[in-house]
Amino acid sequence: MSDPNLQNFINLSAALTGLAADLLAPALDPIKLPPLFLATAQQGMGTAAFSNLLTLYASVKDQTPAQIASAVLGSSDAQIAQGARSIMKLWLLGSWYQPYDQGNAHKGNVRVVSDQAYKESWAWKIAQSHPMGYSQYHFGYWNEQPPTLKQFTGVDAKEGQQP
């Protein structure tokens, strides 16, 4: 990936969501959500706050994902922390939750970024399910056990959870 900002944004997103960067941004990606999400976050947070977020990430990127997430979400800069939470929701729900007033957007405004963003959002896969109104599973799938969480996300279910 030639754009370092985009690569940092994806790696930061991986640390925040717990999903592997190559799942968020596959090498072969005809849907192209990552650049759309970067533009969405940059616009929603404002260029300066978004740049501060990526700068903070760059300073901690060699740490573990948990340490990165802690540094970003616990940042003393409220815009960084709130923006990071909105980025998590963006990947999980395909919607941008405006974290604070910025330009014409007001805190609490929510918008679905695109039809593809909704369809591909990760909450559905983490729920081992599919978006309402869209499914690629074959007729009768609802009567069978869904694939495991690991098959969907690469992440093992915790003990006691649905596999």
Added chain:
Amino acid sequence: MKITLKRLACLGASFTSALAMADAATPPVLSPAIPFDVTANSPTTLDSLQHDFDMLSWQTFVALNWPANADGSANTSAKIGAPGQTVWESWKESYAIFLPRGQKPLAWVQHTPPPAACQGKGNLPVLQQMGKVAGVLDEFIQPFKTGPLVDQNGTYTRNAIMVNQPMFDDIVNKGLYSKEGQQAFLSKADNRIAFSCGSQEHKEVGAIMVKSAWKVLGGNDNPQEFHAVDALVYTPGNTDPNTGAVIPESCSAQKVGLVGLHIVHKTKEAPQWVWSSFEHVRNVPEETTPMNERKGPYLFYDAQASNRPVNEPPEQPWDPSKKATPSQIVREIPLTAATHQLNAQWQGALQGTVWANYQLISTQWPTAPADDCKVPSPTNPLGTPAPNFLANATLETYNQGITPQASSSCMECHNNATTRVTQSPRTSFADFTFLLERAQSTGAKE
């Protein structure tokens, strides 16, 4: 270096223009050999693989449109463009496979009689020219009954679906041509519908389907601009006014010209099949083509009536026996610059043949194919197609666009195809073909 798509996906390598430069320098090779699978060269990206699949499409287009011997094999002593039946036209039409009362189809080499209304009609020499399979075109309604396509002469466009021998053999050998046969096959717990996969390793051609769209040639049409054949154009009768126009069954011999061609090939690297879509170059303008550049004449657009609404199906009832208002169609998703460039190369190589009058619209392929070409991925059976959407203006005329689940995407649509045994995902999945839904019941008690 040949490498698998699964490995390619891991490489994430940057694209270089070396491959494109090599293509520009080397004219395309016109060969009667159907490629077994995509040949991908590293370094790879989405764009480079799209190019590789587009190359596969053109290579397959040339091979399938090669003149055929009497047995349907490619006549390697002839050149493409020579008169006569092409390879794919010797294949089995769907009506010859899914017979009334679930009867077993005749053997591959045997001629299937046309519908009764066509028997004794038409011109016998014309039927002979069509070879083993009569050119019966009995489909005029598009997917989801979105409506027929009417040419500038006011005549309905007709469709046909053919399958190659590996697919035909799979259907016959597994008894999938009848409802009861499907039930018997799928009653075994390990069985699933999985057509054969083309393979470089085994030098095998996989299952191939060809869906064609034809216009009746008349008016100012010049047959020399088309791949033109004499065919029996069949219209089923309808006596129930609640189900459409009341029309008599009819069948007549007509000269028809090819205007659209889907070639669908299942391969090891593309378990969701490779969807290659071609059209006649004069079909329609693109939506983005400025009005003053829409010179035409087009086959499905009147440049002199540019104020008419576009991409709207004819008013019902649809009656193919009568002249209708010509369709006013534009292409909603324009061809890419890369596709234009590749088309120019192949059309140049085909110069002097009628096939230079056809163009690739695009090729849809899976970017995340399943590991096993015979077993769908549990979490991504669709395989994340590229491009996201693909429509042929003659075959998916009225559902072009970019809206998920509504606009035409070959793989998304055909992923919903089912068998006649919808008891579970395993038994219902028809491996991306709606043909198996045509299987009729033998009437045997279950």
